[in-house]
Amino acid sequence: MMKFPAFCLLLLVSMLLPATAMGAEASNAIKLYMNEKKLVSAEVQPRIVNGNTIVPVRIIVEEIGAKVAWDESARKVTIVKDDTHIQLVIDSKTALINGKKETMEVPPIIDKGNTMLPLRFIGEQMGIEFTWDASTSSVKMFKKDDIDSQPVTGPVDVSDGQTPVTPTATPKPGTGTGSGSNSGSNTGAGSGTGTGTGAGTGTEVPDPNVHLLTSIVLTDKDITVIAKDGTLTPKTMKLSNPNRIVFDFPNTTLDEPLKKLLVKNAGELPSNHPLVDKIRFSNFNDNPATVRVILDTKGSADFKVQTSKLPNQWKATIAEHILTVVIDAGHGDNDPGALSITGKHEKDFTLSTAKKVGQLLSQDKRLNVLMTRSDDTFIPLDDRVSFANDIQSDLFLSIHGNSAKATVSGTETYYNRPESLNFANIIHKHAVAATGFPDRKVREADFRVITKTTMPAVLLEVGYLSNKNDENAMYKDAFQDKLASALVAAIKEYLSLK
Known part of the structure; x- marks a missing residue:
């Protein structure tokens, strides 16, 4: 277990x-x-x-x-x-x-x-x-009608259950110039100079925490976004139907040349990238100030953030999507997992089997195969989740061995979210055929690595290490080789890869 x-x-x-x-x-x-x-x-x-x-x-x-x-x-x-x-x-x-x-x-x-x-x-x-x-x-x-360009105004965290209200503008301090005997009236907080009576004009002081976004450029390889100052670190989303990549830049607002391109708060720029139809942008939110940049892609595309020496410049490469699969060997190092009936550790079975799966999958050049661990290392559960989420993996498979009473035997496959159920069914079908163990069905559970991942994710309990027959098979190379081949076939079936 x-x-x-x-x-x-x-x-x-x-x-x-x-x-x-x-x-x-x-x-x-x-x-x-x-x-x-x-x-x-x-x-x-x-x-x-x-x-x-x-x-x-x-x-x-x-x-x-x-x-x-x-x-x-x-x-x-x-x-x-x-x-x-x-x-x-x-x-x-x-x-x-x-x-x-x-x-x-x-x-x-x-x-x-x-x-x-x-x-x-x-x-x-x-x-x-x-x-x-x-x-x-x-x-x-x-x-879908609102995600692309509509701004969200006023308070958005209505935790008190009240309807959000657009706040009334509050005058900000300004600097004034005018003529008068230090009694001129200024818009903002200004000071008069000179003699006589006069009126000054004030200039609003911009919010120092909000930075002007001055440039959005997409070449045939990269997108580059530049602000006048400050640090650019966007929140990102990949969406489908239609395909697009969304970048939200917090604490930014469009500068005047970009604002002049807006029509009903939506601006457009042409694309020189073969995978991108067009760029769209807007002042998406004013509390907090947020500029949204959207790439309408011609299919599923990926982005990879590039290192920039200047904090006010942000750059990412846009490339064709490559299917990415994460194989997770359960437990590791000081977390040995279950102890088998003959004193073997679960972590050794999971690592050996996961590496065989990874090696077979890596032979297919259409796939990018990554392991949460490739040696006897302890990786916290949340780090396994973050690893898969951060690289925008397409699939996540966690391999384990179970433990219970000595009489219990069989293969179980766990999922949590509805979008993982089909993947779980395919994995289970192939795993049961490969192990020859009793079919203990596809089950729903709340294991952290399958609840907090954002892609279809499955946790496979191959067999029971507490059962003599299951354990006797699970540590043999021939068994692991057969199981690895079956899991690779299942992953390719799910991904429709022939």
Whole structure:
């Protein structure tokens, strides 16, 4: 059995988990945002059911902008937005989307008198996109119509549940010049000079914490963004349907030449890059000031940040997307994992098997294969997660050995988020065939490396080290070679690589 610390086994965290299922304090809950506005439920708190976030219907109505009707006798919810018509029945997984039947992972339910709906299922029908910000443990939703150029004004953290209000402008100190006997009236805080009576003019002093972004240039290889001063460190997102890369530069605003290119707060620049259709930019937010730069890509593309000697310059290479797979050998060094029935360590089995998988995958030049560890090293769980998230990996596979009573035998495959289920099913099918062990099914769990990663992620428990027959096979090279080949075949099947 996995020897994770107890607190890790209690955490229920997923890509769309707005609060821990163990009833943690709100301050520790995963945060939920729509177009950078924090969502607050005054009714029942959103929660996880079988890896899916369900939320009060009010969030659907108010934040997605849909109309909702309730038929008490049929226990039916009808949701309408533009040309999309959705019908849901309480406790039923079958939905009607414009008259066509679709199956949901979880059904809508009634909780304390509130109708709770599956957020991702409804959101995707309404054109909502979802991203996971690991640095702030936040689920961020974006309306496709709004993500590209619409500014967000006024306070955006409405943690008190109140409607955000655009703040009234406050005059800022200025410097004035004029003529008069030190009694001239200035716009701003100015000082008069000279004799006689006169009026001065003031100039607003810019916020020293907000820096002017002066240049956005895309060549056939790189994008370069320059500010007049300050440090440029953007937050990034990769989005699909359509494909684009988003860079948000905090504490920046566009300088006057770039602002003159805006039409309804959206500007466009031509592209010289073969993978990019065009560049779009805007003053996306004013609290805090944020410039958003979007690359509309012709397909899935990657970016790699380049080192710059000047903090006010930021540069990244835009290149064709290469499929990246992370293979995680469970445990390591001072974390040996489970102890086998004959005294062997789980960490040695996982490392040997993971390296065989990595070596076989690396023979395919279409893949970029990375290991969380390639020797007897201890890597904290969050570091494994960050490693995979930071490189924008496409898949994550963690390999383990299990432990329980001596009579328990078999292969189990774990997933957490709905987008990982298909990958889990394929891995499990190939792994069970290769091991020959009893099929202990695909299961849902909250192991940290499959909850906090942002790509499809699976944790494979190959067999039970506490079982004589399982353990006897698992440490043999021939068994590991066969299993490695099967896992490589599973990964290629999932990625549609022939």
